[in-house]
Amino acid sequence: MGTQFTLNGQPVAADAPPTALLVNVLRDTLGQTGTHIGCDTSQCGACNVLLDDVPVKSCTLLLAQVANRSVTTIEGLAEGDRLHPMQEAFRQEHGLQCGFCTPGMVMAGIGIANRHGGEVDEETVAHELEGNLCRCTGYVNIVKAIRAGAAAMDGAAREAAE
Amino acid sequence: MSYERPGTLDDAVRLSGTGEDAAYLAGGHTLIPAMKARLRDPDLLIDLADLDELKGLVTDGERLWIGALTTHAEVSQTAGAIPALQQLASLIGDPQVRVRGTLGGSLANNDPAADYPAAVLALDAVIETDRGSHAADDFFQGMFFTALEEGELIRRVGFRIPKRAAYAKFRHPASRYALAGVFVAEFEDGVRVAVTGAGGDGVFRWTAAEEALAAGTDPASIGAPDVGDMSSDIHAGPEYRAHLCTVMLKQAVGGLS
Structure with a gap:
């Protein structure tokens, strides 16, 4: 009987020590390798996942700390073939090159959209991306993608409310 | 484990x-x-x-009390009684750090480049624990050392509400820790200035700057702290850190509100 939590909407019981790092449990125990490990120092943000809809570093959380809570990884964002609006915006705006940092960037972007809404400005996005490192893009298209994704998430939320 | x-x-x-x-x-x-x-x-x-009893903020007139488990994100949004403290919390780490990191954790660890120790010292705070309380001036005892005994757990921290205060920080661009951070707080009975990131023994009160500001000296003409008291590592040498203290002091005084 492992630690129970909800992963991408499904209940799971992870058979790993309670003090294992969440990122290792996701990747090695549960086979969800979309969440990446980019550094060993809690600085790069490649491992960001949503914990109860808030982006957190899965390399700096223990499995026991997510017991009975809800974790969403990059694998859990799309609905079938339909990408999440933030994923779609990264595709449209070419917000990636090698793609290694992208799962964490998308999660950080969702957090920015949730905190600041659909009209978030460039400066705010840049400031709030300080916990995500990208070694390819120079960030310009990532910032564009997050602004477009935030606007699309806002639009989708309004549509859903109507 | x-x-x-x-x-x-x-x-x-x-x-x-x-x-x-x-x-x-x-x-x-x-x-x-x-x-x-x-x-x-x-x-x-x-x-x-x-331990929900260790979370949240409350004001009692003279002090803003913040529970030890309150996150940096919460302080940055809700510590309106001391805007400089809100600003300080919003500069810690990154958004993903701020939703997890806590006031009590930062203080118990006493990292020499952490932000909160500067606020605690400049705002003449009281640190309440499971077994008593500590004055800020006695709490920090050199980098990574505090007055906490083995097993002693911080419950909450009471920051004295100043007339005006400000925090200015020169951040290391990768870690976001302070290479030098200066917190200035004005009270009816004087000015307190605390420096993090730069001191060889961790956070310290910059008493020469306090006296100069109280005497009305132009902050631009206040000299640097003693180079021999500064820390040095691969990121910055002692002369540079001492100089940064003067620059951050000017910025903080200019931002008092």
Whole structure:
């Protein structure tokens, strides 16, 4: 009987020590390798996942700390073939090159959209991306993608409310 | 390594006596990186996550009291009684750090480049624990050392509400820790100035700057602290850190509100 939590909407019981790092449990125990490990120092943000809809570093959380809570990884964002609006915006705006940092960037972007809404400005996005490192893009298209994704998430939320 | 998640503060403190090297786990954003780097290897982790009594903010007129488990994100949004403290909290780490990291964790660790120690010292705070209280001036005892006894757990921190205050920080661009951070607080009975990131023994009160500001000296003409008292590492030498203190002091005084 492992630690129970909800992963991408499904209940799971992870058979790993309670003090294992969440990122290792996701990747090695549960086979969800979309969440990446980019550094060993809690600085790069490649491992960001949503914990109860808030982006957190899965390399700096223990499995026991997510017991009975809800974790969403990059694998859990799309609905079938339909990408999440933030994923779609990264595709449209070419917000990636090698793609290694992208799962964490998308999660950080969702957090920015949730905190600041659909009209978030460039400066705010840049400031709030300080916990995500990208070694390819120079960030310009990532910032564009997050602004477009935030606007699309806002639009989708309004549509859903109507 | 074993893991416990007590439901009460008393149980947490009792558990801390049962391990060879027990560690309290608050936000974990210093402890877990330190464990990953093999700098810490506790045999017992005591997760404080369920201790709701250690969360939240309350004002009693003279002081703003913040629970030890309150996150940086919450302080940045809700510590309106002291805007400089809100601003300081919004500059810690990054958004993902701020939703997990806590006030109590930062203080108990006393990293020489952490932000909160500067606010605690400049705002003449009181640190309440499970067994008593500490004045800020006695709490910090050199980098990574505090007045906390083995197993002593911070409950809450009472910041004196100043007339005006400001924090200015020169951040290391990768870690976001302070290379030099200066917190200036004005009270009816004087000015307090605390510096983090730069001192060889961790956070310190810059008394020469306090006296100069109280005497009405132009902050631009206040001299740097003694180079011999500065820290030095691969990121910055002591002369540069001493100079940064003067620049951050000017910025902080210019931003007082």
